[in-house]
Amino acid sequence: MSISSTFHKWGSPRWFYQFSGKLLPWLAGLSLLLLVGGVIWGLAFVPADYKQGNSFRIIYIHVPASAVAMGAYMTMAIAGAIHLIWRMKLAAMVMKAIAPIGASLTFLALLTGAVWGKPTWGTWWVWDARITSVLILFFLYLGIIALHQAFENRDAAAKACAVLAIVGAVNIPIIYWSVEWWYSLHQPASISFTGQSTIHPTMLRPLMATLSGMYLFFTWVLLLFVRVEILDRERNTRWVQDQICGESR
Amino acid sequence: MYFDTVGDFLSMGGHGPYVWFCYGVSALVLSILVGVARSRRKQAEQQIRAIVRRKKASSSSTTQH
Numbered sequence: 001m002s003i004s005s006t007f008h009k010w011g012s013p014r015w016f017y018q019f020s021g022k023l024l025p026w027l028a029g030l031s032l033l034l035l036v037g038g039v040i041w042g043l044a045f046v047p048a049d050y051k052q053g054n055s056f057r058i059i060y061i062h063v064p065a066s067a068v069a070m071g072a073y074m075t076m077a078i079a080g081a082i083h084l085i086w087r088m089k090l091a092a093m094v095m096k097a098i099a100p101i102g103a104s105l106t107f108l109a110l111l112t113g114a115v116w117g118k119p120t121w122g123t124w125w126v127w128d129a130r131i132t133s134v135l136i137l138f139f140l141y142l143g144i145i146a147l148h149q150a151f152e153n154r155d156a157a158a159k160a161c162a163v164l165a166i167v168g169a170v171n172i173p174i175i176y177w178s179v180e181w182w183y184s185l186h187q188p189a190s191i192s193f194t195g196q197s198t199i200h201p202t203m204l205r206p207l208m209a210t211l212s213g214m215y216l217f218f219t220w221v222l223l224l225f226v227r228v229e230i231l232d233r234e235r236n237t238r239w240v241q242d243q244i245c246g247e248s249r
Numbered sequence: 250m251y252f253d254t255v256g257d258f259l260s261m262g263g264h265g266p267y268v269w270f271c272y273g274v275s276a277l278v279l280s281i282l283v284g285v286a287r288s289r290r291k292q293a294e295q296q297i298r299a300i301v302r303r304k305k306a307s308s309s310s311t312t313q314h
Contacts, residue, residue: 039272044258047251054261057268061275100285104278112271119267217279224286231293235300244297 011088013230014239020223027220034213042206049203058116060206064214066109066134070172072102072218073137076144077169080162090226092158093233095165096148097225101218103141109134121185129178130186133171140168 042060049056076098083091113131114124125131144161151157179188190199197204234240252258259265 043268043272044250044252048262054264055267057261057264058271061271065275101282104282108275108278111274115267115271119264221282221286224283224290228286228289228293231290231297235293235297241297241301244294245301 011086011090013090013093013234014237016090017227017230017243020227024220024223027216027223031213031216031220034209035217038206038209038213041209042203046203046206052120055116055119056203058112059203060210062109062112062116063207064211065105065112067211068214068218069102069105069109069134069137070175071215072098072105072222073140073165073172074169076102077165080165083158084162084166089233090230092154092162093226093229094222095144095158095161097222097229099141099144099148099161101221101225103138103145105214105218106134106138106141110138117185126185128184128186129182130175130184133175133178136171137168137175140164140171143168 039060043057046057048054076095079091079095079098082088083095110131113134117126118124144164147161147164148157151160178184179186191197191204191207199207231240231244250258252261259269261268
Protein backbone atom coordinates (compact mmCIF):
# COMPACT_ATOMS: atom_id res chain seq x y z
CA MET A 1 0.00 0.00 0.00
CA SER A 2 1.41 3.40 -0.91
CA ILE A 3 1.96 6.13 1.65
CA SER A 4 -0.69 8.39 0.16
CA SER A 5 -3.40 5.74 0.19
CA THR A 6 -2.61 4.86 3.82
CA PHE A 7 -2.83 8.56 4.58
CA HIS A 8 -6.21 8.84 2.89
CA LYS A 9 -7.53 5.82 4.72
CA TRP A 10 -6.40 7.17 8.10
CA GLY A 11 -7.79 10.58 7.24
CA SER A 12 -11.22 9.15 6.50
CA PRO A 13 -13.47 9.75 9.52
CA ARG A 14 -15.66 6.80 8.55
CA TRP A 15 -12.77 4.35 8.40
CA PHE A 16 -11.33 5.74 11.63
CA TYR A 17 -14.69 5.44 13.40
CA GLN A 18 -15.11 1.81 12.44
CA PHE A 19 -11.49 0.85 13.13
CA SER A 20 -11.38 2.59 16.53
CA GLY A 21 -14.64 0.90 17.53
CA LYS A 22 -12.85 -2.45 17.47
CA LEU A 23 -10.02 -1.14 19.68
CA LEU A 24 -12.23 0.38 22.40
CA PRO A 25 -12.96 -2.71 24.56
CA TRP A 26 -9.28 -3.78 24.49
CA LEU A 27 -8.03 -0.32 25.41
CA ALA A 28 -10.59 0.05 28.21
CA GLY A 29 -9.91 -3.37 29.72
CA LEU A 30 -6.14 -3.29 29.46
CA SER A 31 -5.76 0.30 30.71
CA LEU A 32 -7.98 -0.26 33.77
CA LEU A 33 -6.23 -3.56 34.54
CA LEU A 34 -2.78 -1.95 34.40
CA LEU A 35 -3.82 1.18 36.30
CA VAL A 36 -5.74 -0.57 39.09
CA GLY A 37 -3.26 -3.46 39.33
CA GLY A 38 -0.23 -1.16 39.30
CA VAL A 39 -1.71 1.16 41.93
CA ILE A 40 -2.59 -1.71 44.31
CA TRP A 41 0.90 -3.13 43.77
CA GLY A 42 2.55 0.22 44.43
CA LEU A 43 0.39 1.13 47.42
CA ALA A 44 0.34 -2.14 49.32
CA PHE A 45 3.28 -4.31 48.27
CA VAL A 46 6.30 -2.14 47.47
CA PRO A 47 8.51 -1.30 50.49
CA ALA A 48 8.60 2.32 51.66
CA ASP A 49 11.32 4.67 50.41
CA TYR A 50 14.21 4.85 52.89
CA LYS A 51 14.30 8.66 52.71
CA GLN A 52 10.74 9.75 51.94
CA GLY A 53 8.81 7.01 53.72
CA ASN A 54 5.37 6.29 52.30
CA SER A 55 4.74 9.64 50.59
CA PHE A 56 6.77 8.34 47.63
CA ARG A 57 3.81 6.08 46.75
CA ILE A 58 2.24 9.14 45.08
CA ILE A 59 4.76 8.48 42.28
CA TYR A 60 2.47 5.80 40.81
CA ILE A 61 -0.05 8.43 39.75
CA HIS A 62 2.13 11.58 39.62
CA VAL A 63 4.66 10.33 37.06
CA PRO A 64 2.10 8.70 34.71
CA ALA A 65 -0.13 11.80 34.79
CA SER A 66 2.85 14.11 34.10
CA ALA A 67 4.41 11.96 31.39
CA VAL A 68 1.15 11.40 29.52
CA ALA A 69 0.23 15.10 29.88
CA MET A 70 3.46 15.93 28.01
CA GLY A 71 3.05 13.11 25.49
CA ALA A 72 -0.53 14.26 24.85
CA TYR A 73 0.70 17.79 24.17
CA MET A 74 3.21 16.56 21.59
CA THR A 75 0.47 14.48 19.95
CA MET A 76 -1.75 17.57 19.86
CA ALA A 77 1.02 19.70 18.30
CA ILE A 78 1.75 17.03 15.67
CA ALA A 79 -1.97 16.72 14.89
CA GLY A 80 -2.06 20.52 14.55
CA ALA A 81 0.85 20.45 12.10
CA ILE A 82 -0.77 17.67 10.05
CA HIS A 83 -3.98 19.67 9.94
CA LEU A 84 -2.19 22.84 8.81
CA ILE A 85 -0.03 21.13 6.17
CA TRP A 86 -2.42 18.58 4.66
CA ARG A 87 -5.78 20.05 5.76
CA MET A 88 -6.69 16.70 7.30
CA LYS A 89 -9.99 17.15 9.16
CA LEU A 90 -9.45 14.14 11.37
CA ALA A 91 -6.24 15.74 12.70
CA ALA A 92 -8.25 18.80 13.74
CA MET A 93 -10.71 16.54 15.58
CA VAL A 94 -7.84 14.78 17.39
CA MET A 95 -6.35 18.13 18.35
CA LYS A 96 -9.65 19.37 19.76
CA ALA A 97 -10.23 16.10 21.66
CA ILE A 98 -6.80 16.08 23.30
CA ALA A 99 -7.05 19.52 24.96
CA PRO A 100 -9.53 18.66 27.78
CA ILE A 101 -7.85 15.29 28.46
CA GLY A 102 -4.40 16.89 28.58
CA ALA A 103 -5.65 19.70 30.83
CA SER A 104 -7.11 17.12 33.26
CA LEU A 105 -3.87 15.13 33.37
CA THR A 106 -1.77 18.27 33.86
CA PHE A 107 -4.10 19.32 36.67
CA LEU A 108 -3.54 15.91 38.30
CA ALA A 109 0.24 16.21 37.84
CA LEU A 110 0.28 19.62 39.54
CA LEU A 111 -2.09 18.61 42.34
CA THR A 112 -0.41 15.29 43.20
CA GLY A 113 2.98 17.03 42.96
CA ALA A 114 1.89 19.69 45.45
CA VAL A 115 0.45 17.11 47.86
CA TRP A 116 3.64 15.05 47.54
CA GLY A 117 5.77 18.14 48.12
CA LYS A 118 4.20 19.03 51.47
CA PRO A 119 5.42 16.02 53.52
CA THR A 120 8.62 15.66 51.45
CA TRP A 121 9.93 19.20 50.89
CA GLY A 122 7.84 20.91 53.57
CA THR A 123 6.03 23.09 51.01
CA TRP A 124 3.10 22.72 48.61
CA TRP A 125 4.56 24.94 45.94
CA VAL A 126 7.79 26.56 44.77
CA TRP A 127 8.28 28.70 41.68
CA ASP A 128 11.06 26.59 40.27
CA ALA A 129 11.67 25.70 36.64
CA ARG A 130 9.99 22.27 36.55
CA ILE A 131 6.84 23.25 38.40
CA THR A 132 6.43 26.60 36.65
CA SER A 133 6.88 25.08 33.18
CA VAL A 134 4.23 22.43 33.96
CA LEU A 135 1.92 25.22 35.13
CA ILE A 136 2.52 26.87 31.74
CA LEU A 137 1.59 23.54 30.09
CA PHE A 138 -1.71 23.65 32.00
CA PHE A 139 -2.39 27.21 30.77
CA LEU A 140 -1.51 26.19 27.20
CA TYR A 141 -4.16 23.45 27.34
CA LEU A 142 -6.71 25.89 28.81
CA GLY A 143 -5.76 28.42 26.12
CA ILE A 144 -6.46 25.88 23.37
CA ILE A 145 -9.84 25.00 24.89
CA ALA A 146 -10.73 28.71 25.15
CA LEU A 147 -9.52 29.43 21.63
CA HIS A 148 -11.69 26.62 20.27
CA GLN A 149 -14.74 28.15 21.91
CA ALA A 150 -13.89 31.69 20.84
CA PHE A 151 -14.41 31.01 17.13
CA GLU A 152 -17.77 30.59 15.44
CA ASN A 153 -16.07 29.14 12.39
CA ARG A 154 -14.77 25.61 12.91
CA ASP A 155 -11.91 25.84 10.40
CA ALA A 156 -10.68 29.17 11.72
CA ALA A 157 -10.72 27.73 15.26
CA ALA A 158 -8.73 24.67 14.18
CA LYS A 159 -6.13 26.81 12.41
CA ALA A 160 -5.64 29.14 15.38
CA CYS A 161 -5.43 26.21 17.81
CA ALA A 162 -2.93 24.39 15.59
CA VAL A 163 -0.65 27.45 15.57
CA LEU A 164 -0.89 27.83 19.36
CA ALA A 165 -0.29 24.11 19.89
CA ILE A 166 2.82 24.14 17.67
CA VAL A 167 4.28 27.30 19.21
CA GLY A 168 3.59 25.99 22.72
CA ALA A 169 5.43 22.74 21.97
CA VAL A 170 8.67 24.58 22.76
CA ASN A 171 7.62 24.22 26.41
CA ILE A 172 7.86 20.41 26.33
CA PRO A 173 11.67 20.06 26.12
CA ILE A 174 11.90 22.87 28.69
CA ILE A 175 9.79 20.79 31.11
CA TYR A 176 11.80 17.67 30.34
CA TRP A 177 15.25 19.14 30.91
CA SER A 178 14.27 21.79 33.48
CA VAL A 179 15.55 19.67 36.38
CA GLU A 180 18.99 19.51 34.75
CA TRP A 181 19.27 23.02 33.34
CA TRP A 182 18.28 24.85 36.52
CA TYR A 183 18.82 24.21 40.18
CA SER A 184 15.51 22.68 41.22
CA LEU A 185 13.79 21.35 44.29
CA HIS A 186 12.24 18.73 42.03
CA GLN A 187 14.22 15.50 41.90
CA PRO A 188 15.84 14.64 38.55
CA ALA A 189 14.53 11.77 36.43
CA SER A 190 15.00 8.36 38.04
CA ILE A 191 14.24 6.40 34.90
CA SER A 192 16.87 6.42 32.20
CA PHE A 193 16.53 4.95 28.73
CA THR A 194 20.20 5.34 27.88
CA GLY A 195 21.94 4.52 31.17
CA GLN A 196 21.28 2.97 34.52
CA SER A 197 17.98 3.94 36.18
CA THR A 198 18.41 5.23 39.71
CA ILE A 199 15.13 3.77 40.93
CA HIS A 200 15.11 0.30 42.49
CA PRO A 201 13.51 -2.38 40.26
CA THR A 202 10.90 -3.27 42.93
CA MET A 203 9.68 0.35 42.82
CA LEU A 204 10.05 0.61 39.05
CA ARG A 205 7.91 -2.36 37.98
CA PRO A 206 4.55 -1.07 39.29
CA LEU A 207 5.46 2.36 37.87
CA MET A 208 5.90 0.79 34.44
CA ALA A 209 2.44 -0.77 34.86
CA THR A 210 0.69 2.49 35.78
CA LEU A 211 2.68 4.44 33.17
CA SER A 212 1.66 2.13 30.33
CA GLY A 213 -1.85 1.95 31.81
CA MET A 214 -2.10 5.74 31.68
CA TYR A 215 -0.94 5.86 28.05
CA LEU A 216 -3.61 3.30 27.14
CA PHE A 217 -6.23 5.17 29.19
CA PHE A 218 -5.36 8.37 27.32
CA THR A 219 -5.68 6.56 23.97
CA TRP A 220 -9.02 5.07 25.03
CA VAL A 221 -10.57 8.38 26.16
CA LEU A 222 -9.09 10.18 23.14
CA LEU A 223 -10.82 7.72 20.81
CA LEU A 224 -14.11 8.18 22.72
CA PHE A 225 -13.92 11.97 22.25
CA VAL A 226 -12.82 11.80 18.60
CA ARG A 227 -15.67 9.40 17.79
CA VAL A 228 -18.22 11.80 19.27
CA GLU A 229 -16.66 14.61 17.22
CA ILE A 230 -16.97 12.47 14.07
CA LEU A 231 -20.65 11.74 14.78
CA ASP A 232 -21.31 15.44 15.37
CA ARG A 233 -19.62 16.63 12.20
CA GLU A 234 -20.94 13.92 9.92
CA ARG A 235 -24.44 13.72 11.36
CA ASN A 236 -26.02 14.46 8.00
CA THR A 237 -24.24 11.65 6.20
CA ARG A 238 -25.90 8.35 5.42
CA TRP A 239 -23.24 6.18 7.09
CA VAL A 240 -23.52 7.97 10.46
CA GLN A 241 -27.31 7.73 10.38
CA ASP A 242 -27.09 4.03 9.52
CA GLN A 243 -24.53 3.53 12.26
CA ILE A 244 -26.75 5.02 14.96
CA CYS A 245 -30.23 4.02 13.76
CA GLY A 246 -29.36 0.63 12.28
CA GLU A 247 -29.36 -0.34 8.63
CA SER A 248 -33.12 -0.92 8.41
CA ARG A 249 -34.46 2.16 6.60
CA MET B 250 1.77 -7.04 51.58
CA TYR B 251 4.28 -4.56 52.94
CA PHE B 252 2.14 -3.34 55.87
CA ASP B 253 1.44 -5.46 58.94
CA THR B 254 -2.10 -4.23 59.67
CA VAL B 255 -4.91 -2.52 57.81
CA GLY B 256 -4.45 0.44 60.17
CA ASP B 257 -0.80 0.74 59.13
CA PHE B 258 -1.82 0.55 55.49
CA LEU B 259 -4.35 3.37 55.91
CA SER B 260 -2.12 5.65 58.01
CA MET B 261 1.09 4.94 56.03
CA GLY B 262 3.23 6.24 58.85
CA GLY B 263 1.47 9.61 58.83
CA HIS B 264 1.55 10.03 55.03
CA GLY B 265 -1.83 8.31 54.55
CA PRO B 266 -3.92 11.48 54.08
CA TYR B 267 -1.54 12.79 51.37
CA VAL B 268 -1.37 9.50 49.50
CA TRP B 269 -5.10 8.66 49.69
CA PHE B 270 -6.11 12.19 48.72
CA CYS B 271 -3.97 11.94 45.55
CA TYR B 272 -5.45 8.61 44.50
CA GLY B 273 -9.00 9.70 45.38
CA VAL B 274 -8.85 12.86 43.27
CA SER B 275 -7.15 11.00 40.41
CA ALA B 276 -9.86 8.32 40.34
CA LEU B 277 -12.48 11.08 40.36
CA VAL B 278 -10.90 13.11 37.53
CA LEU B 279 -10.31 10.07 35.31
CA SER B 280 -13.91 8.86 35.85
CA ILE B 281 -15.23 12.32 35.02
CA LEU B 282 -13.33 12.20 31.68
CA VAL B 283 -14.97 8.88 30.76
CA GLY B 284 -18.36 10.14 32.02
CA VAL B 285 -18.18 13.33 29.93
CA ALA B 286 -17.24 11.32 26.83
CA ARG B 287 -20.19 8.96 27.39
CA SER B 288 -22.74 11.73 27.96
CA ARG B 289 -21.57 13.61 24.85
CA ARG B 290 -21.93 10.41 22.89
CA LYS B 291 -25.54 10.03 24.09
CA GLN B 292 -26.28 13.65 23.13
CA ALA B 293 -24.83 13.11 19.65
CA GLU B 294 -26.87 9.91 19.20
CA GLN B 295 -30.09 11.70 20.20
CA GLN B 296 -29.44 14.49 17.72
CA ILE B 297 -28.78 12.01 14.91
CA ARG B 298 -31.98 10.06 15.76
CA ALA B 299 -33.94 13.33 15.66
CA ILE B 300 -32.52 14.14 12.21
CA VAL B 301 -33.46 10.69 10.91
CA ARG B 302 -37.00 10.99 12.36
CA ARG B 303 -37.49 14.37 10.71
CA LYS B 304 -36.21 13.01 7.40
CA LYS B 305 -38.57 10.03 7.58
CA ALA B 306 -41.54 12.24 8.49
CA SER B 307 -40.92 14.64 5.62
CA SER B 308 -40.39 11.88 3.05
CA SER B 309 -43.58 10.00 4.07
CA SER B 310 -45.65 13.21 3.96
CA THR B 311 -44.39 14.06 0.46
CA THR B 312 -45.23 10.55 -0.88
CA GLN B 313 -48.78 10.69 0.51
CA HIS B 314 -49.72 13.91 -1.28
